[in-house]
Amino acid sequence: MHKLSTLTAGACSAAERRKDTWVTASPRRRIPEATVARLPLYYRALMETGERQVATISSERLELAGVNAAKVRKDLSYLGSYGTRGVGYDVEYLLHEISRELGLTRDWPVAIVGIGNLGRALANYRGFGARGFRVEVLIDADPELVGVEIGDLAVVSIDDLDRVVREHNIAIGILATPAAAAQEVADRLVAAGVTSILNFAPAVCSVPDGVSMRKVDLAIELQILSFYQLRRGTTGASVPRERTG
Amino acid sequence: MHKLSTLTAGACSAAERRKDTWVTASPRRRIPEATVARLPLYYRALMETGERQVATISSERLELAGVNAAKVRKDLSYLGSYGTRGVGYDVEYLLHEISRELGLTRDWPVAIVGIGNLGRALANYRGFGARGFRVEVLIDADPELVGVEIGDLAVVSIDDLDRVVREHNIAIGILATPAAAAQEVADRLVAAGVTSILNFAPAVCSVPDGVSMRKVDLAIELQILSFYQLRRGTTGASVPRERTG
């Protein structure tokens, strides 16, 4: 059995949490997990700001839903002292630093395994492609699906997973299989050299140390919403019906 | 982390108190956010355990990836003292308590707004439907799409959002629009009485107090993976290529 190190979206794997695992490539401090999770938000906000030809921005104005100015400053301070006191942060420069930190200056070839409804939608999704994440491989177990073209990619048989993952130098795999297949496919991806997995399968699924897995689980998100919904004064349109079946 | 307005978890509705099966009426303490986010995991694990005809389970054995026995015990203790010392937790009973806590004994009608690739995949996704979340309304702005049948639902025009949301008593909305439309649609959903939103649009988007929003953002998840991937000794298949352009 594996050393368990799964993570849900929002939490990170044991591998990342353990201090000793850190290859301190960058001389600065270890960037806290919570900060890492917010860097993409800053990146996105800065991109939008940059398009509006704004040269410089203060932590106050960068502030976005749920992230106040103090948090912004502390987060950015982990990257280095990239701001100017009395002025703010240079948008272009900060964008560059964040994208370097996030590895967005690189090209990450991605494989999607499981070409059902969701896998197909992900394959067609413009939005990764935009920034460094290019879907290069589609894999499915269904012989009917093998060879079918989605976008400009032909679906490859799962029997060829190992070969094709290695050929394309895939580091990041997207798991969109049924729950039952998730663990086996994750194992095969890892065996083929994949060290980051984004898991859409609604299954408890684990990966060895040294591999990151983030879970995106629609059912879980809805259940969390349901929890808070239930505890709110439900009025108007929000009154749930008693379950029928 | 996720913007969930200050919760009124202490206040427990009369509807909950009404039932007879549990001894202790309502959880004494407020359930921590981190615990709430794990309840669905326990729920799922217990469902699988229950199917294997296991009557009782210890925190040690319930332990799943990333959640150790101590955490399990503390989490479950927030719900009440539902275990038996020296034995463990009764699977059926605990399952019932958790599902009640999560509001899974109810039926939550759901609307999906934005019937593109992703929205369509979500509409066809069996998996919510399973436990209380039933997609009843599909909404899109594209006139070409209005009236088109997906599964057994016809797409409704966004002009009718308010009416149809109220008619179906929608409390939970799923946002799968392009980023540009997200904020406006969120506002309209809230105006129509929706108080929980699951947002798939890659956009900074905010909701007023008293409304929950959870974000599922593929680009962000990939960027977080990329961050850790970059900091790992990238060997074998995992060496990223330099960006070509």
Place this chain on the structure above:
DNA sequence: GCATGTGAATAGATTCACAGCG
């Protein structure tokens, strides 16, 4: 004996508040 339930200890994240500097 064995596994829960829980205070106490520790670790981590957020916020405060202000010194420091352009």
Place this chain on the structure above:
DNA sequence: CGCTGTGAATCTATTCACATGC
């Protein structure tokens, strides 16, 4: 003066360790 950068204070979450009770 305005805004960053950061120690210190606070709040939240996790882990430990053991008394408690079946």
